[in-house]
Amino acid sequence: MKYDVVVIGGGIVGLATAYQLLKKKPQLKLILVEKEKQLCRHQTGNNSGVIHSGLYYKPGSLKAKNCINGYQMLLDFCNEEGVPYELCGKVVVATDEFQKPLLENLYKRGLENGLHEISKLSLEQLKEIEPHVNGIAAIKVPYTGIIDYTAVAEKYAEKIRQWGGTIVLGEKVTAIREKASSTWVETPAQALETALVINCGGLYSDKLARKTSDEVDLKIIPFRGEYFKLKPEKEYLVKHLIYPVPDPNFPFLGVHFTRMINGGIEAGPNAVLAFRREGYKKSQIHLGELMESLFWPGFQKVAWKYWKTGMGEMYRSFSKAAFTKALQKLIPEIEENDLVDGGAGVRAQACDRTGGLLDDFAIYEAKNAINVCNAPSPAATSSLSIGDTVSNLAIQRF
Structure with a gap:
């Protein structure tokens, strides 16, 4: 089957990109391919549901620009499409x-x-x-708010289908090959001929990018963020979202309290190395993927630089008492038995060879591909703006 564009990845960034492309050029023949049997199974479906304001990001960076632009685009979209949200601050x-x-x-x-x-x-x-x-x-x-990003992404998917786009679930991309003047995206079920591949593969975006270019020299390092939930009788302790001042020596925001749009209060997350790219539990280990992380020169430098902070995060992962102590810095009344197990998400954090955890979104263009290789938080808030940026790059190809 021949397409103008193949988008890989059914998370919020892939869906927003496909949405923006078809909004601008509805005549494009577009297909989005997702390896899971449902959309938004990974970063989108396991995040804390925060509408970020753009407070933390370096002025002029892609994160700052796309978060601030994407914030208003997201609110406008939700108002138009009836997706509930709350600007609780x-x-x-x-x-x-x-x-x-x-x-x-x-x-x-x-x-x-x-x-x-x-x-x-x-x-x-x-x-x-x-x-x-x-x-x-x-x-x-x-400005900060709360929302269900899976609901947002499903609305993007609805619009994509309305505009003639195709979404295929349960098909993992196994190869991307150049043949004559076309590119072929292969899954176990089919081969898709296309003029352009847009890679929004999240936790596997680096591996997909290397199928399109030899010049992508980074590695996705998976960091698991684990949450607890407050027992209902203790939810009165939290009125807004409550964050600590972030540690400038560590590229994460620290454990905090988050109200959820569907009710309840989450406490967390920490940030620990996941032992597989989709390792949502401590027991989930993929030896090959773990070795890839541990032996990546950039990660070794990161581990050396942040070892003390990292050990503290790991200790909190195994000690509910230590996790509680970190939360008590913000709310001293919190007790260990006020916390019940929540869930976990895995953040796809790009790391370059020289030891830098990429602090900004990263988009790499190749001959017949556009690779979104670093889109952690605030990518969900920024999704329509990222999609706008990527779709503009794509349209220049046609």
């Missing part, structure tokens, strides 16, 4: 003196990114809106 809280200048830097970054409604909170103001939170300084970010 969040507070970022400093609990130690050394965090105060870091919080001030975060506040300034937010202003640089156009978030003019963020505000510093006095301790009295903090206690008024979050009476159970412990802190010595805080900022409020009213």
Whole structure:
């Protein structure tokens, strides 16, 4: 079968890209291929459902631009399509003196990114809106919200089908080959001839990218984020989303409290190396994938640089008491028996050969392919903007 475009990956970024392409050029013959039997089985379906404001990201970076643009595009889409969300706001809280200048830097970054409604909170103001939170300084970010990203992605899929696009589930891409003037995308069930491949393969995006180009020199390192949930009788402790000041020496946000759009409060996540790319439990191990991570020169440098923080994250993964202690920095009233097992997600974090965990979205173009190789958080918030960016690159090919 011949297509203009084959999109690989049925997560929110792949679906948003296909959606944006067909919105702009509905005459394109497009197919999206997903290896699972359902859409959004991985990062999209296992994230915390936060609508990010763009507070954390370096001004001018792809993350900052796409998050801020994507934020409004997402809200407009949800308003038009009737997808529920809530802009409940969040507070970022400093609990130690050394965090105060870091919080001030975060506040300034937010202003640089156009978030003019963020505000510093006095301790009295903090206690008024979050009476159970412990802190010595805080900022409020009213833009932040909560949503079900699977519901958003399924709405993208509905629009794709309405505009004549095809979505195929349960077919894993096994090869991408150049033949004459065309590219062939092969699954066990079929071979798809196409002019352009768009790789939105998430946890396997690097492997797919290397099928299209020899110049992609990075590795996806899977980091599992584990959550607990608060017992219903303790949900009164959390009014907004509550975040710590992020550790500048570690590329994750730290354990926090998240209200969920369908009810309940999540506490977490930590960030530990997963022993397989889709390793949602400690017991899920793929020796080959684990060795790929451990022997990647860039990861070895990351592990050496962050070993102390990493060991702390791993300890919290095995110790509910230690996890509780980390949460108590924000809400001292939390007790270990207030937490019940939640779930886990795996973040596809790209790592280059020299030891850098890529801090920005990464999109690589090849002869007949566009590879989205690093799209962790805030990719869900940014999905329509990322899709807009990638679709513009794609349209230039036609």
